[in-house]
Amino acid sequence: MIKKSSKSRLTVKQLAEYPGDTLFERIARAVCRAGTLPAKELYEAWEVARRVRRRYRGGRVVDLACGHGLLAHIMLLLDDSSPEALAVDTHLPLNAATLSEAMLARWPRLRGRVYLVASPLEEIVITGDDLIVSSHACGMLTDRIIDRSIKAGARLAVLPCCHDLARSDTGGLEGWLDGPLAVDVTRAARLRASGYAVVTQHIPEEITPKNRLLMAHPSGPAPF
Ligand SMILES: C[S@@+](CC[C@H](N)C(=O)[O-])C[C@H]1O[C@@H](n2cnc3c(N)ncnc32)[C@H](O)[C@@H]1O
Secondary structure, three states: OOOOOOOOEOOHHHHHHOOOOOHHHHHHHHHHHHOOOEHHHHHHHHHHHHHHHHHOOOOOEEEEOOOOOHHHHHHHHHOOOOOOEEEEEOOOOOHHHHHHHHHHHHOHHHOOOEEEEEOOHHHOOOOOOOEEEEEEEEOHHHHHHHHHHHHHOOEEEEEEEOOOOOOOOOOOHHHOOOHHHHHHHHHHHHHHHOOEEEEEEEOOOOOOOOOEEEEEEEOOOOOO
């Protein structure tokens, strides 16, 4: 049985672990065939995407600080009404293209709709129609993603990590809450103060202890 927090790559040796016909197992088999992705990233991307898609449908998906970019692919698989997805990272791993090709080979309807973009996220033009997602954008990078989303009026979902207590805003709450939680609560409060409705959830802790999922959408229009 594979440990969901494992940083070992999934390869064809693990194919037998995912014998079923659920979408998750089919994705897992494509990931195994690609042979490029740590198990943990598969489970994280899946758990984030399914929660986000229960709330937010449609829109161009913009996966910022995407690493291997699996989240962008799963977001389209879970909702075909999104026309396309950008997967953006300053240092796209070489394996990102290999993984993407494995996903496109299995789901040809994604071909021509997922763009791997090697760029700082600060240079990506975001609009109010976009759906911003980001899994484990370290420290202040999550704050920059929130800033960009608010400026554009875009829906967003972030799974923060590597909290930088020296630089991030703790809202003065660290007397009551542990530091990283204070930072995330302050992020949520900031989104509310910016006219956003906030939704907070967790992904399973057995995958990662950095498991707080912060979703938000401009509070005027309906989230879909
Ligand atoms: C911890 S990794 C997360 C990768 C992936 N989202 C995941 O969940 O596995 C953080 C990523 O942020 C990227 N990154 C750092 N600064 C960035 C920036 N300014 N713009 C875009 N990506 C950036 C890094 O190259 C790295 O791939």
